[in-house]
Amino acid sequence: MSIKKYAVAIRDVIQQEMSRDENVFVMGEDIAGQGGIFGCTRGLLEEFGEERVRNTPISEACFIGAGVGASLTGMRPIIELMYMDFTYVAMDQILNQAAKIRYMYGGKATLPLVIRGQQGIGRGNAGTHSQSVEAFFTHIPGLKVAMPSTPADAAGLLRTAIRDNNPIMFFEHKALYASSGEVSDDPNFAIPFGKASVMREGTDATVIATSLMVSRALEAAEKLAEGSIDVEVIDPRTILPLDIETIVESVKKTGRALVVHEAHRTMGIGAEIAAEVTQRAFVYLDAPVARLGAKACTLPFSLVLENAVVPGVDDIIEGIRKICYK
Amino acid sequence: MSIKKYAVAIRDVIQQEMSRDENVFVMGEDIAGQGGIFGCTRGLLEEFGEERVRNTPISEACFIGAGVGASLTGMRPIIELMYMDFTYVAMDQILNQAAKIRYMYGGKATLPLVIRGQQGIGRGNAGTHSQSVEAFFTHIPGLKVAMPSTPADAAGLLRTAIRDNNPIMFFEHKALYASSGEVSDDPNFAIPFGKASVMREGTDATVIATSLMVSRALEAAEKLAEGSIDVEVIDPRTILPLDIETIVESVKKTGRALVVHEAHRTMGIGAEIAAEVTQRAFVYLDAPVARLGAKACTLPFSLVLENAVVPGVDDIIEGIRKICYK
């Protein structure tokens, strides 16, 4: 075990997988000399050279498409998008090509491809650079979607992603890069997709939280523990596949659930989780499954406004109280 | 009243609005001489000339962006996308620009813009040309989203859309273009957004269905009426704004609800509707709100397979029986 920052955990896994498998390579904007604007590819150019650590032109649709072509033909590309918001200029290559090719070709194509990058609030980047866009990639079948909330999960899930033979969307969070935690030194340490992590056990209510919201949910849970509400906090870690069983088991125990994500509440993955949990645990529910997410406006630049839009610890506390009728 | 085909109803409204307001113009691929591949702009070139009826290059991101620029500066563009699947190559202009500009500019910009076109199954167009993509446009705030299921709704909602001062996503359905129905001749006939249409009244269960699924839901309801299950069928007509009140009122009456759409079940708008209905009508529910949508695979080319993927009348019947425990 070592204590590592989230960004370093990511970098180290990429480095190890590139050493292990010469078909793995990375490309993206400013990832070579600069090591990525968040340092997730730092040092790789020096170690692996310009062929395998490629700065791209500002042409996201093309370099994601090139990732599709390279992966179809035997390579295992890791593509960094500087901001996951930029998926919008490359949506066709992600949703129509990467996600669908294997199926449309009757299973006769394999696409090992990781598209990774950061998203979310925390740097005052305003409406086009602070979004949480993961939900889009769960609606069209064919992709897998991870969103680690800790350095260990970032490392373990990324290794799984790189070794997986499917196209993966890997959502990091800009406000988590500097967070630290223990990470296994085992060069094969991997966390399977589709296994939620119970971050805190509790008996009164279940909070399902993702990415940056996990720490806020934990903080809310600690505060409520003082007031004698005992909250279970679950981080699904991958939202596709989604470990609905673990969530449902927890809700059967607690009878109450709140989903919290930073993405907009409307049509965020909280909707899917709420609908599915209700379907499977209906008779156990003491309250409707509640949802918290960003309010229905663009993320504003002003910090005061941003804080009013995205769920904070107090909002989560209030949300839990509500489903507990307390 | 006249009997009109859905495609003709659309064409007529565009024609009338172009006559009424010289700032309204249309652009898109093959919409001029050819009148659109589904005839929705037929005859407009002859009447209004090439300036206001513009064939575009195959550059969707650009001509949608041009629509944003034109609407910001006083025009009221109507843009035809030949297939709404092509939104994927223009997502940034839709989600980051059209949807956000007014808000990001502190309310000091107005964007009257309609992006319309058809989607869905029915012509053997396979995975990249048969999708139902409406859900994407409800997650990012700033757009309104309509999906008419009848010629009258197509006419009434499109007129509202053209006169609205916001960017609108208008989803027609390729398999509905040839369907006929009564349409008002009133040149101001308009249907407000956010008002659901109760297509059939019933007391035992509520089915919320959109677009092509509305007729299937009605057929299912008729069949079940024979077996003494009395189904209410609601078409929300616009999914953003969503007339949640009408839906919730119905569910409070029936105690049971099934949402049916052609888009994939996972993260389709059924998830949002189910979660929200449960939130608001929890104590009235005799069963969890159920959802039907396309299965979790790309839409296959083969008709046999396509039919297995998208909800059919029998699936809806089965879905209703399930929530009625019958």
Added chain:
Amino acid sequence: MDKKRLQSIYETMLTIRYFEDKALSLFEENQLRGSVHLCTGQEAVAATVCSHLRDEDYITSTHRGHGHCIAKGAEPDKAMAELMGKAAGYCQGRGGSMHIADVTKGNLGANAIVGAGLPIAAGAALSAKLRKTDQVAVAFFGDGASNEGVFHEALNLASVWKLPIIFVCENNQFGISTHVSKSTSVQDIAVRAKAYDIPGEVVDGNDVFSIDEAIKRAIKRAKAGEGPSLIECKTYRWYGHWIGDPQVYRTKEDVESWKKKCPIKRLETYFLENKIMTQQELTVMHNKAVEVIDAAADFAISSSDPDPAFVLDNVYCE
């Protein structure tokens, strides 16, 4: 060009021609459905370009892709079965005409999204470069596609990275109903090569010899590590954009005048004038092609539909 290559190009063109005719008649008999884009009249491009490619070389194709598919080595029976959505088709009926692929033969797929194949081909070329093979990639695309953003991005990327790729534009003068002059700011799309500092040339797309010269040069350049080339083949499609196109945008005379420039006839004339093949030999080849295609159609018709029980298979690779 040596006789063997010429004959093989000729045979490929015939196979494509009869394949398309058969697809058309099956469509008219309601045995086949969907958006079917025939490449009749354009056969020379696919046949000649692919005659220089090995199985390990890559192509990406378009919605008008039957010709590329056959020229890159597809068996007509499995191709026709795919057009009919049958289980025995290349994609087990999941892809259809617009998404037909055979990755094992280097055909990375038809692509129903205009322009979308170009970055994918660039990626295949990058893959070849990274794996240090001498493979090349060819991206086929239409005149209309040259106005999509990814055209620009792919040519720039390929040039900057000196990828072993050839961009082959089949300029058949129309994107659906829109004449190229109404959508495209240059008369010759090949001129756009200047924007990427790569060679661009215009060739007669109905003449196998011109295409042959150009593709040879481009492949040589690609293999030498000098980067991409852009070849624009001027040609014409005889039928509508898709089966069912009312074709209001052009006259019968135009179509007829282009039929006179038939690439197959043209090669036959060359064969006869240069006494490379006799009329009888040509007839034998025609008959053989007809047979192959008839057999393909029989195969496709008699194949079974895919079993819906397995419809959810192959979304993911296990």
Added chain:
Amino acid sequence: MDKKRLQSIYETMLTIRYFEDKALSLFEENQLRGSVHLCTGQEAVAATVCSHLRDEDYITSTHRGHGHCIAKGAEPDKAMAELMGKAAGYCQGRGGSMHIADVTKGNLGANAIVGAGLPIAAGAALSAKLRKTDQVAVAFFGDGASNEGVFHEALNLASVWKLPIIFVCENNQFGISTHVSKSTSVQDIAVRAKAYDIPGEVVDGNDVFSIDEAIKRAIKRAKAGEGPSLIECKTYRWYGHWIGDPQVYRTKEDVESWKKKCPIKRLETYFLENKIMTQQELTVMHNKAVEVIDAAADFAISSSDPDPAFVLDNVYCE
């Protein structure tokens, strides 16, 4: 160029220069946050181009947009307030540096998405054409943006439709840390004009006279209904890509050598050599600009934050 215009360009450049300096110091004092991209060193382009535009003419700008904003008539106080996310800012604190706009003055907005302004500007030009005004639109963008697909699509569309638009590329040689030679397949981006059959020219982006000549020609052409032009202004940014950039990709010497080519100094030398203005007059103008910017900063600092109670306002137009 007449003296009045020159002085006004000079004044604009000074305002931009001091505005950027102030933004930097406010950032360093933690009064300002976010991604802030300074255009110091590039002032001549915005100032000269916009000196030819009226309020009713349109521009679209970029993430590096303060200069365009000021040159197009923004009041520095509301601009600075927006950078600080204050209620009195142009966008009421909702947009920030990367999304600042003033539609009433024809500034259709900075744009944080590289390249995204180009189609929007084309749309504004189309709007002018449809409304039969003599308005023109200018799209500012960087060298890096010229590799985005929308660059290609917008130039093609504008050319085919003969839109009254000028595409002004500020080639400051880098997209973040990536030198233009590593991302862009041509040495001069202006060459890409050939791909759209429009005029393309390279000018010294630190020389107001060269820019002036080019923009005049382009505006004349636009107003004559002859369509778009592409102008590439070679220039350099003095500071990092954004505030906080470690700038590992260039040397101090490079930066210093470009500082010697300061567009403001250059114009001052011209003024003095040609006895258009005296050193004293220049100093007066400097002082005036400093005063304006100091006042703007004071205004911004003392303005209040937006009220979160209204955070959901203005998502839609009622």
